[in-house]
Amino acid sequence: MRIGEIARRAGVSTRALRYYEEQGLLASERTPSGQRSYPASAVERVRLIQQFFTAGLPSRTILQVLPCVDSGQASPEVFELLAAERDRITATMSDLAAARDALDHLIAIANDPTPEHCPALREPPWAPYDAVLDSR
Amino acid sequence: MRIGEIARRAGVSTRALRYYEEQGLLASERTPSGQRSYPASAVERVRLIQQFFTAGLPSRTILQVLPCVDSGQASPEVFELLAAERDRITATMSDLAAARDALDHLIAIANDPTPEHCPALREPPWAPYDAVLDSR
DNA sequence: CTAAAACCTCACGTTGACGTCAAGGTCAAG
DNA sequence: CTTGACCTTGACGTCAACGTGAGGTTTTAG
DSSP states (O other): OOOHHHHHHTOOOHHHHHHHHHHHHSOEEEEEOOEEEETHHHHHHHHHHHHHHTOOOOOHHHHHHHHHHHHHOOOOHHHHHHHHHHHHHHHHHHHHHHHHHHHHHHHHHHOOOOOOOOOOGGSSSSSHHHHHTTTO | OHHHHHHHHHTTHHHHHHHHHHHHSSEEOOOTTTEEEOOOTTTHHHHHHHHHHHHHHOOHHHHHHHHHHHHHHHHHHHHHHHHHHHHHHHHHHHHHHHHHHHHHHHHHHHHSSOOSGGGGGGGSSOTTTTHHHHTO
């Protein structure tokens, strides 16, 4: 398969696939004329890479993790890396949960205008929002 | 309190605080000589802003959300915004959970080298990782 | 055989939340 | 009254994962 079809099936741009190759994340063979050629399994490969990117792993880290996916073995350093990233993801998830709770709280008090929510937050002079709002 | 102490107490840089002010997120008064002066409550304010940034809200969105925090009221548009961001955060959390599970799976198979894990991922010629590894 | 679609390699542009100098004013201590 | 810690504005630098042409070659459809 050529690059365009892989891109469509994996839901990314061809530019992204070339970038992955540049970063050493995705291999490709070449036809005699120089066009990239991929096996069908590359689609799953790209989806996995995307999953790692979505999780916030930088390409350098993914580059270290992928060989471990293939070999099923991890050196001690890579093992540390995996554990550290897992912990970082867990921490990020709890940050997100906290922020979501804050938003839910806002939604709740916006829905139901009783005047006794968080009074401490509305005393000081948080002045310039009016100005900001006026300018729009 | 001056900018340095707020920064220390909130755990951010002074540059970040000036950036927040530039973006309209954080107000400050000025001493006659031009130095910024904050009430003690600014520390909590900055922590809240940081929480939103950590959750992936861009500064423009935070700028719309903060007045709602202060007033306890949300216009219909802001209400939509809050709901959309909450949903986005929830989606991100499930992406993170999936990626964490993938990492946990890697950790599991790396811990216990039995040869029957995900055989489908290791058939095709994922060639150039050796080259990549050699060059390091 | 031709035209469109898809591919190639540079290589510069984008975005956001700051970092990092530069070149100075300000303020409490001794 | 000077030292040194702290503050000011301004403006350019950073980093990552691509986007976006430019200018040219290859493949495919009719």
